Amino acid sequence: MIKVEALSKSYGETVALRDVSIDFKPGTVHCVLGENGSGKSTLVKILSGIVTPDSGSIRLDGQPLPLGRLRDLLDLGFATVFQEVLIAPDRSVADNIILGLDGPFRHRASKAERTALIESVLDTLGARQLPLDLEAGKLPLAAQQIVVIARALARNPKILILDEATAALDHGDREAVFAVMERMAAEGKLVIFISHRMEEVMRLSDDVSILRSGMHAGSFSRGSFTAADLLAKMAPPARGLVEKAAAQ
Structure with missing residues (x-):
């Protein structure tokens, strides 16, 4: 679906x-x-159209993507949720x-239709209780991030990028987001998930790619890796040698 080639x-x-x-x-x-x-x-920002790479290319379904053009990528079905709220x-x-939800829907939809969309995405996240008329800044931080995730889902994206987006959420909210991720994948969409929680990675990932010191250190498919494999690939070689020597 997305082919990243020689990005620098x-x-x-x-x-x-x-x-x-x-x-x-x-x-x-x-x-x-x-x-x-x-x-x-940096990879997330390039995939989101916020940063332009110095070299390399990205293809979506075989077609070159317009790099560094946020609006074009949104129109192509990308949506990103960053760790920052x-x-x-x-x-x-x-x-x-x-x-930011532009296009025919925003301009032609009635208030009732807009409200129905908002309530639908909040229902998906188990957050229908959020008061729609309240200033978002008055919500707790975790609820604010749910609002940001709902904004991404309101676009009905083909590619959802979550950059540590669940870090501020409690267990129940994280489970709701994980259910959305799994459903999107089952529908043939792509979810790119950045997380430091190894239990989440082992549970949710169909594929895992490791970056180390700005380079691609390997990719794995479900069933072909353990948590120890991933941790070993993440660690710089020198550290691995030191740890091995210490263990001996």
């Missing part, structure tokens, strides 16, 4: 990504793992959920 990105002398190539298949939850500074956030705090919960 530097910020001054700092190399964030170096010649990264990864295939993301439809109908999967594909987890991207890596330590801090491994390049995960990005809301308009002075606007209502309802306004936040349909924020």
Whole structure:
């Protein structure tokens, strides 16, 4: 579904990504793992159209993607939820959920139709109790992130990217989001999931790709890896040698 080919990105002398190539298949939850500074956030920003790579390409269903163009990627069915809670705090919960939802629906839909969409995505997340008229900034942090996730789902995306988006959620809310991820994959869509919680990765991932020091350190399919395998790939080689020596 998405073919990332030889992506590289530097910020001054700092190399964030170096010649990264990864295939993301439809109908999967594909987890991207890596330590801090491994390049995960840069990859997410490139896939979201926020950052333009220095070199490389991305194809969607065989067609080249317009890199560095957020609006075009949104129109192609991408939606991203970042770890940072990005809301308009002075606007209502309802306004936040349909924020940026352009096109015929926003301009032609009645208030009742917009409300029905908002309530539908909140129902999906088990969050129908959220007060639609309340300023979003007055909600607890976890509820604010649910609003941001609902905004992404309101677009009915083909590709949902979650960058540590469940980190601030409690167990019940995380379970609701996981159910959405699994349902989207079952429908043939793609979920790209960034998480540091190994139990989530082992439970949810159909495929896992490891980034290490800005490079692609390997990809695995369900059933072909253990948690220990993934951790070993994430660790720089020098650290692995030190740990092996210490164990001996």
